[in-house]
């Protein structure tokens with residue numbers, strides 16, 4: 400944590416206690432460089448990753464929605480439900496930017512499924528990818544399966 404007075408990154412916590420009925424942690428910090436003290440608050444936030452749609456609309460990333468799509472693709476496949484949950488709830492931490500396109504979400508999910516199960520992967524690819532035409536889709540499948548000539 401940087402010192403707000405001198406911008407030194409050499410600061411340390413001198414005191415830490417809950418505040419706002421435990422919804423936040425209040426910490427007093429002291430700067431080793433200028434010796435000034437300041438307060439930080441740590442609280443959980445619902446700030447979500449933004450997903451931009453092809454239409455230009457943006458919405459907050461919804462892990463439950465992604466989970467539903469993945470579980471449909473994984474229906475009756477030997478895939479552990481927990482693997483899917485770990486993936487969707489950790490998804491935001493895999494993305495380094497505050498915003499991602501819906502296509503990119505799909506692409507990442509595809510990569511994930513590919514490592515798990517080929518059938519689930521193909522199902523997801525067929526249903527959720529925004530390919531312009533069936534030809535394009537088949538081309539993609541052939542490419543992925545390495546069967547294109």
Ligand SMILES: [Zn+2]
Nearest residue numbers: 402405430433
């Ligand atoms: Zn300082």
